[in-house]
Amino acid sequence: MKRRDLIKASALVGGTAALDINAQAQSKQEHWHQSYAGDRNQPALAPGLPNKDYQPVITPNNVTLPWKIVDGVKIYHMTVEELWHEFAPGLKAKCWGYNGHVHGPTIEAVEGDRLRVYVTNNIDAPTTVHWHGVFLPNGMDGVGGLNQRAIQSGETFKYEWTVRQSGTFMYHSHHDEMTQMAMGLMGMIVFHPRKPTPDYGVDRDFAIMLSEWRVDPGTFRPNPNEMTDFNLLTMNARCYPGTESLVAKLGDRVRIRLGNLSAMDHHPIHLHGHYFKVTATDGGRIAVSAQWPETTVLVPVGSTRDIEFIASEPGDWAMHCHMTHHVMNQMGHDFPNVVGMKRGVTDRQIRRLLPGYMAMGESGMGDMGIHVESGHMAVPKNSLPMVGAHGPFDYITMGGMFTILKVREQLKSYADPGWYEHPDGTVAKPASKGQVAKDLGVG
Numbered sequence: 001m002k003r004r005d006l007i008k009a010s011a012l013v014g015g016t017a018a019l020d021i022n023a024q025a026q027s028k029q030e031h032w033h034q035s036y037a038g039d040r041n042q043p044a045l046a047p048g049l050p051n052k053d054y055q056p057v058i059t060p061n062n063v064t065l066p067w068k069i070v071d072g073v074k075i076y077h078m079t080v081e082e083l084w085h086e087f088a089p090g091l092k093a094k095c096w097g098y099n100g101h102v103h104g105p106t107i108e109a110v111e112g113d114r115l116r117v118y119v120t121n122n123i124d125a126p127t128t129v130h131w132h133g134v135f136l137p138n139g140m141d142g143v144g145g146l147n148q149r150a151i152q153s154g155e156t157f158k159y160e161w162t163v164r165q166s167g168t169f170m171y172h173s174h175h176d177e178m179t180q181m182a183m184g185l186m187g188m189i190v191f192h193p194r195k196p197t198p199d200y201g202v203d204r205d206f207a208i209m210l211s212e213w214r215v216d217p218g219t220f221r222p223n224p225n226e227m228t229d230f231n232l233l234t235m236n237a238r239c240y241p242g243t244e245s246l247v248a249k250l251g252d253r254v255r256i257r258l259g260n261l262s263a264m265d266h267h268p269i270h271l272h273g274h275y276f277k278v279t280a281t282d283g284g285r286i287a288v289s290a291q292w293p294e295t296t297v298l299v300p301v302g303s304t305r306d307i308e309f310i311a312s313e314p315g316d317w318a319m320h321c322h323m324t325h326h327v328m329n330q331m332g333h334d335f336p337n338v339v340g341m342k343r344g345v346t347d348r349q350i351r352r353l354l355p356g357y358m359a360m361g362e363s364g365m366g367d368m369g370i371h372v373e374s375g376h377m378a379v380p381k382n383s384l385p386m387v388g389a390h391g392p393f394d395y396i397t398m399g400g401m402f403t404i405l406k407v408r409e410q411l412k413s414y415a416d417p418g419w420y421e422h423p424d425g426t427v428a429k430p431a432s433k434g435q436v437a438k439d440l441g442v443g
């Protein structure tokens with residue numbers, strides 16, 4: 001029996017007012033609006049879209065939470081669920097999320113909106129939702145025990161407030177946080193200003209939640225007890241090469257809203273090929289005169305940072321956490337350092353005892369992904385090699401908290417345009433002997 005049926009049954013038996021909002025919502029699907037309900041690759045300000053008054057935010061690898069209006073109130077319905085979630089091809093885990101997504105969909109509204117958010121708890125643990133950075137009545141703040149009693153399995157709670165601010169915020173469970181956030185219960189919130197100032201407008205507006213997980217290779221449950229050695233570092237709950245690229249046209253004004261709800265780590269997010277300005281935190285927008293140029297922004301745990309820039313250089317530009325262990329996948333850290341060792345004889349001897357034995361690390365970890373993909377290195381089922389994906393030139397030895405900003409001079413739509421085609425003479429390549437001799441006087 002599914003939980004929904006259980007709720008129905010208990011409503012019949014007990015005569016309680018347990019509401020099956022899911023079923024109702026499904027039967028009235030046509031009244032629900034969603035940013036990019038159509039083609040999210042098209043410019044969003046086309047007439048006919050429900051939120052033509054603002055540039056809807058794009059949540060790569062995720063969606064925006066649908067809403068509808070009832071008597072002037074914006075209605076949302078969040079369902080807390082256990083879900084199979086794919087971090088990248090090859091690795092799935094049973095996580096907790098909202099409305100079929102890990103993390104939850106982005107909540108988007110406009111300053112001045114009256115919001116009513118129903119939260120139905122469909123997991124086997126009590127939970128709450130806290131609205132991080134949001135101004136609201138104390139009893140709506142969602143800290144279990146302090147501001148409300150926890151939402152028990154099968155219950156639907158109602159949160160309601162009027163949006164008094166604009167900016168980038170987050171939501172997450174505030175009941176047994178250590179477990180529930182490690183299982184995935186979090187998401188982004190974007191409130192657009194009612195009267196935007198000229199500096200607010202952008203062509204592309206992205207929201208990315210940074211988080212970290214421990215899923216041991218071959219297992220399928222995040223381990224909430226991990227405190228230091230996280231092995232999945234994610235953007236919107238995806239590891240590279242599972243992260244969706246950010247696409248912009250040359251000259252587009254781009255905003256990237258970064259939130260960090262990792263358990264224990266801050267993330268310095270670095271963008272290649274551009275400089276940006278930090279224009280807002282979860283405390284509000286920063287005056288233009290107080291913004292300074294950067295290429296890396298530190299996003300501390302429990303914070304949001306908006307960065308804005310002009311897509312000024314065509315190409316495929318990396319954007320990633322600059323902590324080197326945060327751009328690796330499922331890497332163990334409990335092996336000896338063998339960089340520079342020549343172990344041929346030792347390895348042959350060990351192989352006599354352990355057929356198929358293969359040691360890694362003599363020249364670093366860059367080859368791991370290739371060894372795994374070509375099949376001469378066995379890894380447990382349901383695991384990600386430490387690094388990588390095949391790139392246009394070679395193997396990309398990056399994983400984890402890594403994505404690509406794709407800037408193009410011509411774009412028919414904002415769909416992923418594939419790899420950048422470099423103009424002749426603009427790619428680093430082996431130097432000719434003649435030129436080395438001429439310029440360096442060697443060879």
Ligand SMILES: [Cu+2]
Nearest residue numbers: 267321323326
């Ligand atoms: Cu990091």
